Amino acid sequence: MQLGKKISNLEQLACRYYRWIHATRISLAFLVTFVVIRYFKLDDASWALITMLIVMGPQPYWGNVFARALQRTGGTVLGALSGLVALYLETFSFPAMLLWCAIMMFVAGYLTLGKHPYMALLIGSTLAVVSCSPPNDMESAILRSAYVLAGSLLAMLYTSIYPQRAYTDLRIKFSQSLHKLNGLYAAYFSPQTLERPNLEDQLKNELDAVIKLRSYIAPASNESNLKPAVFESLQTLHRNLVTTFSLMVDAYWSSAASHKLIENEPALRDVRRLIPQALESLQNKLCLGIGNNEISGQLRQTTRDLKELALQCINGKNAETPFYAYVWLSLEMLRQLIELNDQLHAALYQTHKHLFKKTTDTDKK
Numbered sequence: 001m002q003l004g005k006k007i008s009n010l011e012q013l014a015c016r017y018y019r020w021i022h023a024t025r026i027s028l029a030f031l032v033t034f035v036v037i038r039y040f041k042l043d044d045a046s047w048a049l050i051t052m053l054i055v056m057g058p059q060p061y062w063g064n065v066f067a068r069a070l071q072r073t074g075g076t077v078l079g080a081l082s083g084l085v086a087l088y089l090e091t092f093s094f095p096a097m098l099l100w101c102a103i104m105m106f107v108a109g110y111l112t113l114g115k116h117p118y119m120a121l122l123i124g125s126t127l128a129v130v131s132c133s134p135p136n137d138m139e140s141a142i143l144r145s146a147y148v149l150a151g152s153l154l155a156m157l158y159t160s161i162y163p164q165r166a167y168t169d170l171r172i173k174f175s176q177s178l179h180k181l182n183g184l185y186a187a188y189f190s191p192q193t194l195e196r197p198n199l200e201d202q203l204k205n206e207l208d209a210v211i212k213l214r215s216y217i218a219p220a221s222n223e224s225n226l227k228p229a230v231f232e233s234l235q236t237l238h239r240n241l242v243t244t245f246s247l248m249v250d251a252y253w254s255s256a257a258s259h260k261l262i263e264n265e266p267a268l269r270d271v272r273r274l275i276p277q278a279l280e281s282l283q284n285k286l287c288l289g290i291g292n293n294e295i296s297g298q299l300r301q302t303t304r305d306l307k308e309l310a311l312q313c314i315n316g317k318n319a320e321t322p323f324y325a326y327v328w329l330s331l332e333m334l335r336q337l338i339e340l341n342d343q344l345h346a347a348l349y350q351t352h353k354h355l356f357k358k359t360t361d362t363d364k365k
Contacts, residue, residue: 003224004348006289007168015172018164022060029056029158044144047129051076051151056159061166063219065159068118069152075122076152080145082123083130087141101131166219170231173213174238175286180206181245182279188249189272191263196253203249207242210235221357230347230355237340244333251326258322267302267309271330274302278337285344293345296338303334 014021033052037045055068082104090097104127111120126148133141184206187197217231252262262268278299284290310327347355 003350004289004291007172007287011168012172014164015169018060018169021164025158026056033154045147047144047147048151048154051148052154055152055155059219060164061219062159062163063166063222065155067222069156071116071119072122072152073149075119076126076145076148079123079126080130082127084138084141086131087133087138090135101127165223166216167223170213170216170220171286175283177206177210178279178283181242182276185245185276189252203246210239210242225357226347226355227357234340234343237336241333241336241340244329244336248326248329248333251322251329254322261323262326267305268330270302271306274298275333278341282341282344285348291349296341299334299338303331306331306334
């Protein structure tokens with residue numbers, strides 16, 4: 001998978017209407033499977049239909065469905081085997097069957113608080129389905145287990161047809177967020193803006209949108225083979241960037257005197273020119289697959305220039321406290337943009353191999 005490839009217009013359209021696409025996929029999958037079940041008159045095949053919907057339903061992304069299907073398959077196999085053992089024990093002793101079921105349910109309940117709670121629940125639920133077959137009817141028990149496994153495979157099959165990828169949608173939404181932030185930056189810090197714009201609600205909504213991107217981390221990691229920590233770090237920088245921007249706005253518009261000082265400082269004018277360029281460069285990396293990293297050097301040079309101004313602030317050249325705050329917050333935003341740019345460039349263009357998961361036999365399972 002080429003992580004830094006350009007995102008096509010079709011992929012952007014799919015991201016925009018992902019709920020419609022997901023609902024349509026589930027509807028068609030249900031209809032096709034239901035017609036096949038009715039046509040071949042398959043007894044108990046509803047378990048395949050139920051399993052397929054359970055695996056596909058909660059999340060539209062391939063990274064989620066594949067992981068859930070693997071857990072469902074593993075839980076189903078263990079649960080089915082446990083159910084078959086229970087039915088076998090019933091032929092000798094009903095109390096022995098009850099004891100076995102109690103032990104397996106205890107194990108399943110214990111594992112629900114571990115790393116794979118979904119698999120643990122499926123062990124218990126499949127055990128219940130199989131063990132409720134008529135006594136001594138091993139054929140029905142095996143058939144039910146096969147249908148549940150078939151449902152997991154069908155879910156993966158339907159989802160694999162032009163799959164929706166969380167990794168792609170995350171890049172698109174990340175880019176859209178930076179675009180909105182760039183627009184807010186221009187609205188708040190434009191020299192033509194004479195008084196503070198009333199855009200606090202938009203800024204709050206943007207911060208909420210950034211937080212919601214956390215739900216993409218797990219499936220995006222599964223699809224891209226990047227470590228979850230890579231996405232966690234990018235998401236933290238993204239959130240901090242919005243927070244720093246909000247504080248900069250407060251410092252910029254806090255008083256007329258500090259506002260005038262900020263406007264007349266050449267180093268800060270360079271910062272105001274560079275930040276939108278950096279945000280646009282990040283957008284190009286995310287969506288257009290443009291790997292140009294010249295902005296990193298420009299950000300570092302501007303940071304060095306601004307540090308000299310910060311030292312002058314410490315020595316008391318400018319007495320306005322909001323001016324101090326704005327200078328230091330500008331430095332912090334430049335630092336965050338440098339880190340975000342470097343980490344994103346490394347992830348998209350695979351310049352640091354330690355960002356990737358190690359593929360082992362355990363991982364494959």
